[in-house]
Structure formats: C-alpha cells, structure tokens
Amino acid sequence: MTRILPISDQGAVEAALEVLRDGKPVALPTETVYGLAADATNPEAITSIYETKGRPRFNPLISHVADIEMAKAQVSFSPLAEQLAATFWPGPLTLVLPLSETSTIHPLATAGLSTAAVRMPEGFSRQLIAGFGRPLAAPSANRSGRVSPTTAQHVADDLGGRIDLILDGGRCRVGLESTILAVDGAQLRLLRPGGIPVELIEEATGKPVERSPSQSTGDSIIAPGMLASHYAPNAGVRLDATEVGPGEAVIRFGGERLAGEDNAIAVLDLSPRGDLREAAANLFDMLKRADATGATGIAVAPIPDQGLGEAINDRLRRAAAPRP
CATH class of the missing domain: 3.40.50.11030 (Threonylcarbamoyl-AMP synthase, C-terminal domain)
Known part of the structure; x- marks a missing residue:
C-alpha cells in the first residue's frame, strides 16, 4: 500500500528518511518533476530504482546533493563548473563531471562511467538530502520511457503499489527535467535541454554551448533522457x-x-x-x-x-x- 503524505505534514521528513535508510525509494517533489529517490551510495537502493521503473541499467542516474561541499566530495569541479554551480544552483541544471577520488556514488548509479551527473535541487528535496546526509539518485518517478510526473497523483497513477511512500509537494514549478551539461575543462556540451535555456548559460559564462550529436540520436548514453524514445504516452x-x-x-x-x-x-x-x-x-x-x-x-x-x-x-x- 503506497502512502501519500503532504510535505507540510510534521512526520513527512522522518517517514521519508526511514524508507531511505531502509534502502528503498521515495517519490518526492522537486522544482522540475517528481523524482524516485534512493541512496546513491547503496547498490541495493539503486537496484530498487531500476527495478521499480523498469529502467535499463546502462542509463545513468542523476545524483542530487544538498550543497556544494557534498557535490565536491563526489565529483571534480573545474573553474567553469564552479561558476555554473554558483550561478544556477540550486536549480534545474545538472553537471556531468569526473568522479573524484573520494566519491561514494556507486557505479550502478553512474552506469560504470568515470563521470557522474550531479544537481542541487531547490526547496524540500534539498532539505531532505541534507537530513539524509548522502546524495540521492533520483530519476523521474514514472515507469521508464513514459511521461514524467509533475504532480503526486501522476506518480500514484504510474507507480502506486510499487513504492512505499509518495511525498506530495503540489505541482512542480518548472515542469521539465533539468538541463544537462558536460563540462570538460573550459568546454561545455549540451546533453539534454531542460529547465534552464542554453541562451542563459551562454550569457552567464561567455562561452558557447556545443550541441552534442548524441543528444538527438541517443547512440551514446552518458546522461539521463538521451534515449531516442522517451516521455511517451500510450497514444x-x-x-x-x-x-x-x-x-x-x-x-x-x-x-x-x-x-x-x-x-x-x-x-x-x-x-x-x-x-x-x-x-x-x-x-x-x-x-x-x-x-x-x-x-x-x-x-x-x-x-x-x-x-x-x-x-x-x-x-x-x-x-x-x-x-x-
């Protein structure tokens, strides 16, 4: 039986932390879409995400962090990456960066790559991550390939009965997943357009953003949302x-x-x-x-x-x- 708790409920945070500590996923609101969150350092928890969604394991997950210190413990920041984080975090921007030597993100979350996708979300989800103390892997809270959820009811319609807890924070403000950028030194490559327009990134950094050929073909999956067929309704x-x-x-x-x-x-x-x-x-x-x-x-x-x-x-x- 899936519980739905409003995030305003006094017991919502502790209920979520209890499920997360048990290595299970929780559906939670972010400013982009609802995410299916679990401990990014725990292989059993990550496996539960893939199994719940029916998601291919070659499709990596975004690890969500509470602050820049948590991010820097997991990935290595170039000066340009630091500028992007300072400008757009918390917010709908994901950075794909090299794993650091101190990273505790499990290879199941990175699909075995030498890079990890990291993001600092806004609001309640960021507070929950801080309380948990470790990054949360959190793809969209829907069956793989289907339309992403922007309300708790969307999650319940798709995953009800498959997960223990849905946290209801109302309708998502942005409604699209995050923009994903690969940062290679001083170069920027767009892997997925999203909640922050490319024009704003170029204006903030003074650098052009390269459009990756694999962004449209899905031939090389190094970030979420790159599969050619995705976000699909039945019709x-x-x-x-x-x-x-x-x-x-x-x-x-x-x-x-x-x-x-x-x-x-x-x-x-x-x-x-x-x-x-x-x-x-x-x-x-x-x-x-x-x-x-x-x-x-x-x-x-x-x-x-x-x-x-x-x-x-x-x-x-x-x-x-x-x-x-």
Missing part, C-alpha cells in the same frame, strides 16, 4: 500538426486553432498567451490528459524552438519517436 504523437485527424486529441500553443479542431477528441493549449515558461510547466500534464481521453493519436501544433522551446521540442520528439 502515438504527431508533431508540427496543422490539422486534426480522425480520433485525435489536440495540444496546441498560443491559442492558434488547427484545421478540423471541432472534431477533435479533446483540445488542450499549452499556453493560450504563447508563454514558453507556462508551456513547459504544462507539457507533461497535458500529454497525460490527452492520453487519458482514449484518443488514437495526439496532434501537437508547432512550438517555437528558442529558449525553453528547445527543451519542449526535445521532449516532444522523443515522445513521438518509434517505440522500441
């Missing part, structure tokens, strides 16, 4: 739609109607006012809502590709990719 997803086909639900943007929309199973708008931040926060919820209508397909209108639109379109392309 097929059709992108850049300008008209509605038989049996389709519609996800549009900016209030722009699609031809034949009156015959759609359902019509949802990521942001009627054309706000990409609002669209990002709504994306996964609307994919789930469209899927729940029983539509045979989901027609998604074109989304601008600048700013957060890059991350939105990345998720949509993977949702629409052929299923393995």
